[in-house]
Amino acid sequence: MLIPIILSGGAGTRLWPVSREAYPKPFMRIGDGKSLLTQTHERALAVSGNTAPLIVTNRDYYFLSRDELAEQSVKPSYLLEPGGRNTAPAIALAALWAMEQDKDACMLVLPADHLIKDTPSFYTAVRHAENLANDGFLVLFGIKPNAPETGFGYIEMGDKVSVEAQVVKRFVEKPDSVTAGKYLAQGNYVWNSGMFCFKASAILDAFEAYNPKLLEGARQVWNSTKADGDKRELPASFTSLENISIDYAVMEKAKNIAVIPGDFDWSDIGAWKAVAEAIPADANGNTNNNCQTIVIDSRNTHIETKERLVAVIGLDNILIVDTPDALLVADKSRSQDVREVVSRLKEAGHDAHKIHRTVARPWGTYTVLQEAPGFKIKRIAVKPGASLSLQMHHHRSEHWVVVSGKAEVVNGEQTIKLEANQSTYIPAGNKHRLTNVGETELALIEVQCGSYLGEDDIVRFEDIYGRVK
Incomplete structure (x- = not known):
């Protein structure tokens, strides 16, 4: 049994002013008009044989998520966090949930804010990962880099463990541009996608070996929950668990790690530059979200608006994101710095960091x-x-x-x-x-x-x- 686990949280501060704390990135509509959460849910069903996913999310997003997926033929279950504690606690609790469904279950862990258009190629990678997981491996999905990207973590790959997968030699934090260029030239590095496949029992064993304190805390939290329809609300004690990623908690320490370098298209939609790259461009590289625009003598400019007509003249490499209560104008090369706007709004106590009009x-x-x-x-x-x-x-x-x-x-x-x-x-x-x-x-x-x-x-x-x- 392959159970999709969808991690749906995080404010997506680099995608302000569309993504905000009360309406975060998974609910953004990109590409075909469906939200990232809906696209992830549909992709999860496609590769798992219509097994109902578990969505791990903040309790404040439960009703938003339920409404967003109301038209889906297969409805998910929900594990609701009282506050964010990073991926390791979320995955530990999800593994305990999966063990109750099937003690031999494999978990396919998918962030809710990724965009993958080539589902058949992703399906193939998942099948390879599932086979390795059933052999006891903790499997990561790597993405073959096509540019010296500094916004991702990297994985150095070693010897092959199968035709499709290689040993993980080491994890590398987000490098500078020179180092990223070297990794790209060497050819044995992939981006760390944050997607995983492993048996529920295997990841719990890894927690026991490398972070037993976190696992013990997770078990105590789990024993304090009970099902309520399609959801389980985790108690406040969840927020006392260590705030740590699954990479730091387990993956960088475990020995039975394999990585599959994916051939499928992938984007984590981490900033507005990535949004623009996910949309077909005109002859001058300009993109928009099917909105009303007039573009004159401009190149590589992205426009995002819902209500107002936006006209631009003589722009190059610019982002324009217009919402009813906030307007962002930035150079595309500075799209990672949008989070600084959110920080300043928080410091000023301005509601625009949290809610829309x-x-x-x-x-x-x-x-x-x-x-x-x-x-x-x-x-x-x-x-x-x-x-x-x-x-x-x-x-x-x-x-x-x-x-x-x-x-x-x-x-x-x-x-x-x-x-x-x-x-x-x-x-x-x-x-x-x-x-x-x-x-x-x-x-x-x-x-x-x-x-x-x-x-x-x-x-x-x-x-x-x-x-x-």
Whole structure:
């Protein structure tokens, strides 16, 4: 049994302003319009014979992930982390889960934010890896370098262990450009893709040998969990596990390591330059995400926008990424430095590092239309049958005006029904709840007034999505 394990986490700071903490890189749509998470899920099903994957992700992304994969014929299971602790703890917990499914299971570990278009070649590499894993190897997928890339770790390959695979001689951290050029010329180095294949029992044995403390902690965390439908929520004790990658925790120490140098196309979509390279270019090397653009006398320029028409004149090697609340303009050669923008936003306490103007919630979305001291205006969209939590606010009142759909509103001691052009006023301190009782989306305008309008001024009393602490 080959079980895909999809690791879906990380804010993707180099892909700001599209990727943000509340809506990270796996949910970005690249290429065929599907999110990276959806593409990874479909690829996992294709190479595993439709075995349902396990997605290891932050508990805050559960509803986003579930909605994203709602149309998939095979639904995944979820292991929900209370906080990120890198790949080693995630893989240890996933291995304990896999052992409960099948003690002889092989795990195919796939990050959710990679792009692979050549699925048949990837399928072939997976079959080779599965054979080696069944022989006791811990298998890595390497990528044959086509440029002296400094943004990836490298693997030096040694003697062959099969026709398709070689021994791992050593791991090398991200090199400088001169060293990367030497590796490319030597021909016995591959990029470390972060994809793996091994038996669940074999990786647990490796943890026992090389990081027993982490394994013991993982077992204690696992014993404190129980299944709840399609998910298991890990307890807060998970965040006390060592924050360490699987490479440092196990792979760089183990002896039974093999690497398959993949012939398939691959990108980790780590920065905007990689996004541009994944899109067909025009005769002058310009790319865009199927948006409205006018490009005059420009070369090698990438434009990403959803709403506005973008016109450029006389540009060369430039990135332009436009969202409703933030605009990025950068030289392509500096795409790795976008993370510095995120760092500065965090230092300044600016919400743009975390959320978009439109924010997804389990019940639907809200969009901030206008905001100034003392007031905020939102458009709220609630899915049919969905309901916000029963809640109250200390510092703000709210006025709701229904635009379309049918609403049931709890407002203090009253329960009322509202339709288009009807409204209600909710004073600060009143318990209230909004439910869509119609068969179509409920849309309303919310006007907030008060001394403090932060999203953390919410006291929840009841919630069908488990958000009451």
